[in-house]
Each structure stands twice: as C-alpha cells, then as structure tokens.
Amino acid sequence: MSDEAAEMERLLDGFWPYRKTTTTYRQIPSSPVSRTEILIQIADMAHREDEQGDRGTVSGSLYCGDHDHYAFLGDIFTLFSHANVLQRDMYPSATKFEAEIIAMTSDLLHGTNVGVVTSGGSESLITALYSYREFAQETRGVTKPNVVMPITAHVALDKGAHWMGIEVRHAPLTDGYVVDVAAMADLIDDQTIALVGSAANYAHGLIDPIEEIATLAQSRGIGMHVDGCLGGWLLPWVERLGYDVPLWDFRVPGVTSISADTHKYGYALKGSSVLLYRDKDLRKSQYFAYPDWPGGLYLSPGLAGSRSGGIIASTWAAILATGESGYLDAADAIMRTATAITAGIRSDVPELEVIGDPTFLVAFKSAGELDIYLVNDSLKAQGWRMNALQLPAALHFCVTRPNTSDGKAAEFLQALRAAVDYATEHKGEPAESGAMYGFGGTPQGNQTLMAAMSGVLDAMHEVAPEMPTA
Numbered sequence: 300m301s302d303e304a305a306e307m308e309r310l311l312d313g314f315w316p317y318r319k320t321t322t323t324y325r326q327i328p329s330s331p332v333s334r335t336e337i338l339i340q341i342a343d344m345a346h347r348e349d350e351q352g353d354r355g356t357v358s359g360s361l362y363c364g365d366h367d368h369y370a371f372l373g374d375i376f377t378l379f380s381h382a383n384v385l386q387r388d389m390y391p392s393a394t395k396f397e398a399e400i401i402a403m404t405s406d407l408l409h410g411t412n413v414g415v416v417t418s419g420g421s422e423s424l425i426t427a428l429y430s431y432r433e434f435a436q437e438t439r440g441v442t443k444p445n446v447v448m449p450i451t452a453h454v455a456l457d458k459g460a461h462w463m464g465i466e467v468r469h470a471p472l473t474d475g476y477v478v479d480v481a482a483m484a485d486l487i488d489d490q491t492i493a494l495v496g497s498a499a500n501y502a503h504g505l506i507d508p509i510e511e512i513a514t515l516a517q518s519r520g521i522g523m524h525v526d527g528c529l530g531g532w533l534l535p536w537v538e539r540l541g542y543d544v545p546l547w548d549f550r551v552p553g554v555t556s557i558s559a560d561t562h563k564y565g566y567a568l569k570g571s572s573v574l575l576y577r578d579k580d581l582r583k584s585q586y587f588a589y590p591d592w593p594g595g596l597y598l599s600p601g602l603a604g605s606r607s608g609g610i611i612a613s614t615w616a617a618i619l620a621t622g623e624s625g626y627l628d629a630a631d632a633i634m635r636t637a638t639a640i641t642a643g644i645r646s647d648v649p650e651l652e653v654i655g656d657p658t659f660l661v662a663f664k665s666a667g668e669l670d671i672y673l674v675n676d677s678l679k680a681q682g683w684r685m686n687a688l689q690l691p692a693a694l695h696f697c698v699t700r701p702n703t704s705d706g707k708a709a710e711f712l713q714a715l716r717a718a719v720d721y722a723t724e725h726k727g728e729p730a731e732s733g734a735m736y737g738f739g740g741t742p743q744g745n746q747t748l749m750a751a752m753s754g755v756l757d758a759m760h761e762v763a764p765e766m767p768t769a
C-alpha cells in the first residue's frame with residue numbers, strides 16, 4: 300500500500316472505525332433488523348468506547364464513571380423516555396421534577412429559586428445571552444447589543460452571539476490567567492447587555508474575579524452571568540470541604556444569572572443543565588408566547604419544543620441518589636487527586652508550568668522550549684487523554700470521579716514525566732496532536748483552519764464512503 304493510501308486508510312478508520320465490521324446503512328433496511336442483532340452491535344460499540352474512560356485515564360468528559368448509577372438512571376429514563384413534557388396535562392410529574400431540580404440547584408448556589416432546565420451548558424449560556432439581549436432591548440432600547448467577557452469564557456457564548464447578532468468584546472487576562480477587570484471596564488458602553496465571568500473556565504479551570512466583575516456590572520447598571528457550567532455542581536462542595544474558593548455564586552450581589560450543568564459534576568445523564576436567574580423579570584425575557592398561531596395558543600420557555608421526560612426525571616433522580624454526602628465524597632476524592640497532580644507537576648516536572656492557581660482542573664504549559672503537543676503525543680501513546688489548548692499552547696487535566704481511584708495521580712505523574720522526556724528527546728519534530736493549532740492566528744491560517752474544520756463537521760454527518768471493490 301502506498302504511503303498516501305495508508306494515510307487515507309488511517310483517516311477513514313479514525314472517522315468510521317466500524318465501516319469494516321458492521322453494515323453501513325445508506326438507506327432504511329427493507330425489513331426490520333432483529334432487536335437482538337441491533338443490541339449486539341450497539342453493545343459492542345458502547346463497551347469498546349467505554350474502555351478508555353473506565354480506565355480512569357481521560358480528562359473531563361465523563362464525570363461520574365459509576366455504571367450502576369448510569370444503569371439506575373437508564374431505568375428511570377426508560378419510564379419517561381417517550382413522554383413529551385410539553386404536554387403538562389399528561390405529564391404533571393415533569394413540573395415536580397423540573398421545579399425541584401431548580402430548587403435544589405438554587406439552594407446549592409444561594410439563589411432565589413428562579414430558573415429553567417436546559418439541555419446542556421451551551422443551551423444555558425446561549426439562553427442567558429438571549430435573555431440579556433431581550434431585556435436590554437426592552438428596558439434600555441439597546442439595538443446594537445454587545446457582551447463583554449474574558450477571552451477564556453466558553454466558546455458557546457461566541458456561537459450564541461454569532462447566531463443572535465450580538466457583538467462579543469473579549470477582555471484579556473492578567474498574568475494570573477484570570478480576566479483583567481479594568482480591561483473589561485474599558486470595553487463597556489451603553490449597548491453592553493451583560494458581563495460574563497467563569498467559575499471555573501474550561502481552558503484553565505480558573506475562577507475569574509467574580510466579585511470585582513459583579514461590582515463593575517452593578518456600577519454600570521447591567522447584569523452579570525457567571526458560567527458555572529463546569530464548576531457549578533462541584534465548587535460548593537469543595538468550599539464546604541474547607542478549600543479556599545472565592546465567592547462566585549448568588550451571595551455576590553451583582554451576579555444576576557448562573558449556569559450550572561447537572562450533566563457534569565451533578566452526575567446526571569448527558570443532556571441537562573440548569574440556568575438560574577436572580578429575578579423573574581430576566582427569566583421572563585426568555586419566554587416565548589404566540590397567541591395568533593393556527594396551531595393553538597403557543598407558549599414555550601426556551602429553545603426546545605418537545606422534550607423527553609426521561610432526561611428531567613433521571614436528572615432529578617441523579618441528585619437524590621447522590622445526596623449531599625455523595626457529592627461531598629466525590630468532591631473530596633477529586634480535590635485530593637487534583638491537588639496531588641498540581642503539587643507533583645510543580646515539584647517534579649520543572650519543564651512544565653501550572654497555569655494559575657487551579658482547583659479541580661489543572662492546566663499546564665511548557666516552562667521553556669518544550670513542545671507541549673509532543674508531550675501530548677506521548678501521553679496519548681501511554682493511554683492518557685488530555686485536552687489540548689492553544690493561545691498559549693497547553694494541556695489540561697480536568698479531574699473527575701473516574702480519575703480518583705487509588706494511585707491514579709501518581710500513575711499520571713509518572714506518565715507525564717516520561718512524556719516530558721519523550722518531548723525533550725524529539726525536540727523539533729512535528730507533533731501529531733494539536734498540530735492544527737499552529738495554523739491559527741493569521742487571516743490565511745484561520746481561513747484554512749475553518750475550511751478544514753467545516754470539512755470535519757461534514758464528515759461527522761456522513762456515512763463511511765463506499766470503497767471501490769478490489
């Protein structure tokens with residue numbers, strides 16, 4: 300096989316690993332495939348894909364890792380999977396589940412019991428942005444809305460702003476890698492609809508100076524959203540355990556909304572998040588009512604139309620089945636692991652620098668000449684899956700429950716040491732992981748990258764290409 304053909308094989312195997320072992324359906328099968336066969340195929344894929352996560356060598360992504368818990372939530376999901384909670388007369392239980400999810404999250408974050416349940420962090424963030432835009436339009440006549448946020452704020456906000464015609468004004472970071480609040484102040488004008496801070500941010504796991512941002516927001520008469528999608532269901536327990544966590548929730552007066560994902564450290568199934576507001580007026584801005592539709596009086600709280608009762612019921616069940624003591628135990632294990640990793644890098648890997656002062660997510664970059672993506676290549680080869688960052692080039696390890704088993708932190712530090720040695724030995728060679736990042740930063744580079752990135756999205760929505768028969 301030529302080098303080119305081998306590279307093409309590798310690419311195809313990466314995207315469509317099952318193309319040689321399963322039937323690729325390009326049209327609906329003419330008669331039903333047996334349930335047994337379907338189940339066998341799916342179970343095989345699921346088990347195969349769970350292997351790495353279950354080894355506890357993956358950063359973030361999987362937050363709980365307890366298959367008994369997943370099975371229990373799956374049972375609950377089944378009971379309501381087919382229920383459309385839009386039809387509340389048929390499914391009043393949804394009101395109980397949803398209201399109680401909001402109440403419990405609000406209690407955790409010292410809120411006022413005003414919120415909505417969404418499908419995930421992105422929907423919570425985009426919905427918050429929408430509410431601020433509508434609210435600003437209605438109360439202040441804002442027609443050219445902008446939002447001021449750290450460059451590290453989650454990219455879903457950029458996506459939402461793009462969809463809704465909101466200008467994003469990115470504020471730079473301080474040397475400590477949290478947002479520069481003075482720079483934020485300079486970016487605000489009379490069309491600013493809200494300020495944003497993260498607790499904690501995705502890239503470096505750091506908590507922005509929420510109290511300062513909130514004070515600034517109050518002084519300018521605008522609201523402030525805290526993106527607690529990642530940390531919202533973890534930091535309260537970390538604080539209760541006695542770790543030093545700055546105030547970031549509704550105890551801070553200028554904070555007007557918070558997103559907190561139940562499908563991350565809330566240990567619910569994927570597809571749920573909570574968006575809390577300080578007051579009902581702001582929440583009302585996200586409601587949609589249309590009385591003139593021939594289909595009937597239409598009323599909808601957010602983006603989704605039909606929603607499965609399964610996700611709401613199972614999220615409620617996840618919170619109950621974990622309980623305060625369960626969340627505290629998990630947070631304790633997570634913090635012990637993350638603290639050991641942070642300390643280990645600082646003391647034993649001088650080639651690397653830990654970014655800022657982390658809690659549960661540890662980001663690290665080269666302290667000198669080392670190519671951090673070569674480090675990632677070696678970690679990958681050793682079975683560890685980190686998240687690759689850019690600007691600056693770095694990696695992060697978001698510690699979750701599956702990473703907390705005995706000896707995992709030491710195992711990781713050992714792998715990291717070997718990876719740094721590998722990167723030192725292979726200095727100057729092109730890294731495989733994160734290599735695309737090098738392209739960015741120039742107009743041509745970004746254009747090339749964006750074309751490649753949309754090609755990837757196309758591929759993710761297509762079946763494996765038919766291969767010519769030999």
Ligand SMILES: Cc1ncc(COP(=O)(O)O)c(C=O)c1O
Pocket residue numbers: 419420421422424453455497499500501526527528529530560
């Ligand atoms: C800080 C933060 N905000 C928002 C999101 C987006 O959440 P989701 O992937 O559920 O849309 C993430 C995801 O990791 C995150 O870390």
